[in-house]
Amino acid sequence: LVEGGLLLGLALALYMAYRLFFGKKEDEPAVQEEEQLEDPEDESLIPMKIFYGTQTGTAEDFASDLSKQAKHSGFKPEIVNIEDYDHEAELSNETFAVFLMATYGEGEATDSAAEFDTWMSDTSNEISLEGLKFCVFALGNKQYEKFCDMGKRTDENLVRLGASRLLPVGLGDDDDAIEDDFVSWKEKFFAMTKVKFGTSSDGKDMKFEPNWTVNVMSPNESRNSRYVSGYHPPPSTKDNIELAKVCSNIELRQDTKGGSSRQIDFEISSSSLSYITADNLGICPRNDHKTAARLCKHLGVPPAAVFECEAKDGQLTGIPSKCSAMDAMLWHLDINNAPKKRFLNLISEFATDEKEAELLKKLASPAGKQDYEKMVIGARMTMPRLFETFPSLKRHRDKDFHFPELQPNPKRSRSGVTFETFLEICPKLQPRYYTIASSSKAQPDKISILMSVVEDGVCTHFLQGLRENHDSAPIFVRPSSFRLPKQISTPILMIGPGTGLAPFVGFVQEFQLLKESKDLSEWEGEKVLYFGCRRRDEDFLHRERLQNAKKCGVINQLHTAFSREQKNKIYVQHLMRKTKNAEEIYRMLKKGGYVYVCGATAMGREVKSAVVNVFSEMEKVSLAEAAKIVDKMAEPGGTYIQELW
Numbered sequence: 001l002v003e004g005g006l007l008l009g010l011a012l013a014l015y016m017a018y019r020l021f022f023g024k025k026e027d028e029p030a031v032q033e034e035e036q037l038e039d040p041e042d043e044s045l046i047p048m049k050i051f052y053g054t055q056t057g058t059a060e061d062f063a064s065d066l067s068k069q070a071k072h073s074g075f076k077p078e079i080v081n082i083e084d085y086d087h088e089a090e091l092s093n094e095t096f097a098v099f100l101m102a103t104y105g106e107g108e109a110t111d112s113a114a115e116f117d118t119w120m121s122d123t124s125n126e127i128s129l130e131g132l133k134f135c136v137f138a139l140g141n142k143q144y145e146k147f148c149d150m151g152k153r154t155d156e157n158l159v160r161l162g163a164s165r166l167l168p169v170g171l172g173d174d175d176d177a178i179e180d181d182f183v184s185w186k187e188k189f190f191a192m193t194k195v196k197f198g199t200s201s202d203g204k205d206m207k208f209e210p211n212w213t214v215n216v217m218s219p220n221e222s223r224n225s226r227y228v229s230g231y232h233p234p235p236s237t238k239d240n241i242e243l244a245k246v247c248s249n250i251e252l253r254q255d256t257k258g259g260s261s262r263q264i265d266f267e268i269s270s271s272s273l274s275y276i277t278a279d280n281l282g283i284c285p286r287n288d289h290k291t292a293a294r295l296c297k298h299l300g301v302p303p304a305a306v307f308e309c310e311a312k313d314g315q316l317t318g319i320p321s322k323c324s325a326m327d328a329m330l331w332h333l334d335i336n337n338a339p340k341k342r343f344l345n346l347i348s349e350f351a352t353d354e355k356e357a358e359l360l361k362k363l364a365s366p367a368g369k370q371d372y373e374k375m376v377i378g379a380r381m382t383m384p385r386l387f388e389t390f391p392s393l394k395r396h397r398d399k400d401f402h403f404p405e406l407q408p409n410p411k412r413s414r415s416g417v418t419f420e421t422f423l424e425i426c427p428k429l430q431p432r433y434y435t436i437a438s439s440s441k442a443q444p445d446k447i448s449i450l451m452s453v454v455e456d457g458v459c460t461h462f463l464q465g466l467r468e469n470h471d472s473a474p475i476f477v478r479p480s481s482f483r484l485p486k487q488i489s490t491p492i493l494m495i496g497p498g499t500g501l502a503p504f505v506g507f508v509q510e511f512q513l514l515k516e517s518k519d520l521s522e523w524e525g526e527k528v529l530y531f532g533c534r535r536r537d538e539d540f541l542h543r544e545r546l547q548n549a550k551k552c553g554v555i556n557q558l559h560t561a562f563s564r565e566q567k568n569k570i571y572v573q574h575l576m577r578k579t580k581n582a583e584e585i586y587r588m589l590k591k592g593g594y595v596y597v598c599g600a601t602a603m604g605r606e607v608k609s610a611v612v613n614v615f616s617e618m619e620k621v622s623l624a625e626a627a628k629i630v631d632k633m634a635e636p637g638g639t640y641i642q643e644l645w
Contacts, residue, residue, distance in 0.1 A: 045076035046197055049097040053082045053113025053150070056430050058174070059100040059139055061342060062182055066098065066189075068209065073190060074199040079315065083112035083238070087119060094132050098189075101154050102139040106604070106634075106642050107146030111478060117150065120157040129163040133196075137170040137185050139178060143601040144644065145608070148172070167192055179341040180366045208346050212317060214309045214420040222306040222324070229324060231284065231331050231474045234428075236316035239282060239476040242271045246466045246473065247446065255538045260453040261499060263437065264463050266475060269445035273475070277439045277510055278482035278503040281449055282431040284474035285459035287336055291384055292329035298387040300395045301325045301419040309423065318428040325419065331474075334427040335383040336458050338376050341365075346425050350417045353392035360390060380456060383426065393417050432459040435480060435598060435643055437502035439509035447475070450502040450541065481641050482596060488514060489525040491593030493585060495607050497532030497561070497572050500599025501541055503643070504529055507596075508545065511554045526588050527554070532561035532572040557584070573606040577613060585611065586618040595633070597642045604644040611640075 050067055052059040060081075067077040082101075085091075104110045109117035119125065136158070138151020148171050155169040170185035172178040193199045217225060233241045248265035266281075268274070275281075296303045303326035311317050319332050329335060339347075341364040348360035362368040363376060375381065375389075387393050395416035438448035453460045466473060482503050485492070494504045511527060531546065533539040540560070550558040559581065563569040575581055589595065589611075597607050608630060616626035633640035 044074075046074055046199070047095060048075040048077045049094055050077055050079045050100065051082045051085065051097060052079070052100040053110045053116065054100075054102050054139075055104045055110040055112075056102070057428055058178065059102045061340075061427065062100050062137070062139075065182075065342060066100070066186065069186070069190070073193060074197065075193075081112060082116045085116070087116050088127070091132070092127055092129055096133045097135075099134065099136045099151070099154050099158075100139065101136065101151040103141075103144070103146070103148055103150040105481075105644060106144055107149030107153075108481070109150050113150065117153065120154065120161075125161065127161060129158060129161040132158070132163040133166050134158050134163050135165070135167045135170075135189060135192075137172060137182065139172045139174065141174045141601075143175050145605060166196060177366075177369060180369065183366060208349055208421070208425065210421065210424060211312050211315070212309055212420070212424045213312060214307055214423055216301065216305055216307040216325075216419065219302065219305070222302075222304055225306045225322075227306045227322060227324060229327055231286075232320040232323065232327070233474070234316070234318050234320055234332060236318050239431075239478070240272065241282075241284060241474050241476045242268075242273055243472040244268055244271060244273065244447070244475045246468055246471050249463075249466055249468050252450070252541045253539045254543075258534065258538060260464065261539060261541055262451055262453065262464060264449050264451065264466065265438075266447045266449075266473070267445065268447055273447075273477055274444070275436055275440050275447060275477045276479070277436070277441065277484065277506045278480055279436050279440075280433045280478045280480045281436050281447055282433055282476045282478055283449075283459055283463070284331065284431050285429065285462045286330050287333075287429070287458060288461070289330070291336060291382065292326055294384040295329055295335055295387070296325055298384060298394050299325075299417065299419040299422055303329075307419075307423075317424075319423065328423060332429055333383075333423070334429045336456070337427075338381050339383065339386055340427060341372065343425060343427065344376075347386075347393060347417060350421065351390060351392045352416060353390075356390045356392050387417075395419070429458075431476075433478070435482070435502045436477075437505040439506045439513065442509040442513045447477075448505070450499045450505070452499050480643060482598075482643060484510065485594055487525075491526040491528075491588035491591050493528050493530075493588055493593055493595045495530040495572055495576075495596070496598040497530075497603060498539075498599060499541070500597075500603070501531055503596065503598050504531075505542055505545070508549045508554060512549065512552075515554055526556050526584075526593070528557040528559070528584065528588065529555050530559045530561070530572040530575060532563060534562065534564045536560070536562050536565070571603070571606065573603070573610040576607065576610040582614045582617065585614050589615075589633075589639075592639065595640045597640075597644070599644065601644045604642050608634075608640075608642075 048070055050063045052063040054060045063079045067079050070077040101113060102110050136151050136155040138148035138155070140148035140151070151169055151171070155165065159165055167188060170181070172181040172185070190199070231243070244266040246264060247267045248263070250263050252261045252263055253259070293303055303324070305325045306322065307325065308322050309317055309319055310321060319328060323332070344360050345364035348357045348364065351357040351360060363372045381389065393416060395418055434449040434451060436447055437450045438446065451460055451463060453464050463473070484507065492507070494507060496502070496504045529546065533541065536543070546558055549555045559572070559575050561570045561572045561575050563571055576585060595611065597604050612623060612626045612630050615621070615629050616623050619626065630640060632638065634642070
């Protein structure tokens with residue numbers, strides 16, 4: 001027994017030793033299996049791509065909203081800028097996608113979606129999208145003739161390539177209440193996903209969940225950070241933005257009582273920038289210092305405080321990764337425009353006063369449309385005024401840059417809006433675009449633009465205050481649809497009232513240069529310009545230049561409409577309908593002439609109607625038949641080209 005007990009004890013000791021030295025390694029596979037079971041990417045979630053094509057940032061904001069709600073609805077969403085997506089290689093592998101597509105101008109794709117649109121619209125494209133289910137929400141403005149055309153075109157092309165449409169295309173009108181349109185569409189979207197995918201959420205708005213990591217430095221850290229104040233491009237930009245010095249900033253009106261219209265010239269000889277006549281110039285505007293300082297005060301952040309930020313999910317923030325609070329307010333946050341409903345809904349969560357929180361939520365709802373129009377749009381509310389109207393949103397830090405202990409409202413999740421939160425949810429300041437008003441052949445080292453100073457206009461007030469040979473502005477160049485015909489003899493019809501004259505100033509410069517270089521006694525091909533303004537002695541922009549161009553034969557005809565010089569207002573479209581002018585227009589276009597129209601959307605519609613009327617009368621056909629002729633001319637790559645806003 002003793003001997004057996006010794007053997008048993010020895011066996012037990014050996015077993016324990018084995019467990020001590022080798023048991024851990026033996027258990028490792030089991031631990032690994034357990035870790036594999038805890039994969040953070042839950043396979044039960046439904047993959048969902050959210051593509052957006054945007055020009056002003058609205059589609060991107062909508063994509064963020066949809067993504068956050070989809071996460072609570074059983075989806076695994078991924079937001080993708082369509083510009084960054086390899087659609088040729090990857091789209092056929094997707095199973096469920098949402099396309100939020102904005103329309104730019106008259107039915108065109110935004111700059112970021114142009115390549116995707118061209119590829120999708122190519123009828124020789126043989127890709128099959130039979131495995132893809134999709135929905136489209138189109139963003140547009142009913143002021144334009146081809147309302148939401150990019151979104152509609154995307155929807156049609158997806159179906160043509162075999163994809164399955166789960167919802168009729170949603171339409172958002174920026175001229176009315178695009179946010180309400182999107183909310184209404186989301187309700188339909190999540191109701192559909194319940195049926196199609198068995199998801200649980202009804203798509204109600206979720207509470208704000210921060211996605212950014214923001215580290216605000218202390219005063220000492222900020223001073224020692226070696227941060228250089230000024231404009232710094234955000235990591236999200238793909239444009240070649242450079243600072244260009246203003247070499248000229250002149251008033252163009254004869255009388256400024258009714259407003260101001262200016263020409264700004266930028267020196268680019270020392271930069272890498274270049275352009276082609278009638279390209280678009282992008283300008284990154286700056287908010288005014290007083291408004292920026294007021295908002296810093298309301299958020300309790302010292303203007304000189306430096307911070308670092310990044311998005312947790314790897315998305316680009318639209319803010320430089322290192323920036324000061326003041327520079328963020330000046331250059332990167334949209335603080336002067338009226339707060340959008342989406343923003344009011346998000347920020348309501350942080351109001352410490354329950355009544356203020358409820359009013360903010362009401363303003364953000366479709367039911368509060370009239371109140372929103374009156375209190376926000378009609379009152380021209382800015383971000384600082386929002387905090388002054390709803391003071392419980394304010395947040396205060398002490399002199400050492402720390403929050404004092406606050407007694408939070410038990411009914412509210414937070415106490416005031418922090419700078420870090422505001423930085424993430426505030427809409428980002430977007431570039432403004434101007435058609436270049438100079439010829440790249442006549443002045444390759446200088447870019448000119450025309451602009452009218454708009455009341456409360458962030459960019460125009462910024463430009464108006466720039467000092468010659470002293471101040472600079474962040475600018476970049478983008479191509480436009482305006483391109484002169486290759487043949488110098490091609491007839492050219494130009495219609496540009498007001499600052500819509502801009503591209504034609506460049507055209508006239510180029511015509512003059514070509515005429516002189518060709519040493520022609522008579523200018524080849526008809527060049528006809530229609531210009532309109534209020535009065536010839538008030539706002540006739542570049543009057544002497546245009547009159548001299550006509551006198552010297554650089555342009556054949558200069559037709560001017562002065563709308564306020566007689567009892568009945570006369571605009572450029574009225575001049576175009578006159579018999580002699582109509583005959584001239586018809587003759588030019590039948591020779592393969594080009595029509596260029598630049599200016600306001602309403603003017604563009606009327607001008608197009610006038611051209612339709614010309615064809616109807618000259619060819620003795622119905623207006624419907626004439627419209628088909630002009631619409632054919634206006635197709636991409638055609639001879640009827642518009643840049644309207």
